[in-house]
Amino acid sequence: MFDKFGHDDEGSDDPGYAEEIDMAPKVRDPSDRFDTNPPTAPEPIDGDADPEIQKEFWAQVILFNIALFTLSLGLMLVGFEQRWTFGGLLLAVGVITFVRGYSRYRSFQKD
Numbered sequence: 001m002f003d004k005f006g007h008d009d010e011g012s013d014d015p016g017y018a019e020e021i022d023m024a025p026k027v028r029d030p031s032d033r034f035d036t037n038p039p040t041a042p043e044p045i046d047g048d049a050d051p052e053i054q055k056e057f058w059a060q061v062i063l064f065n066i067a068l069f070t071l072s073l074g075l076m077l078v079g080f081e082q083r084w085t086f087g088g089l090l091l092a093v094g095v096i097t098f099v100r101g102y103s104r105y106r107s108f109q110k111d
Contacts, residue, residue, distance in 0.1 A: 060105060063104070067098035070090045070097065071098070073087075074087045074092075078091070
């Protein structure tokens with residue numbers, strides 16, 4: 001006699017033909033109750049920005065990226081490794097770069 005997994009209970013050598021039982025649970029698909037038609041993005045506006053604005057934008061991006069990087073690295077060097085000279089120099093560069101970027105931003109905004 002074979003159990004539901006196809007194992008022989010009585011120790012016979014004949015494996016027989018036991019049907020495999022599907023052990024995977026039956027689960028409902030939860031996405032059936034949601035709307036499968038997502039909204040579409042609006043069409044992009046044709047045209048470019050003024051080249052002066054583009055140039056200033058990328059200058060601001062570079063300045064603030066440098067400021068963020070040097071401030072973060074300087075703080076970590078001072079805080080974790082007590083490297084006051086190099087960490088302090090990076091902090092100073094970060095503050096100067098941040099002030100320069102902020103002043104450029106304010107002056108461009110006034111124009």
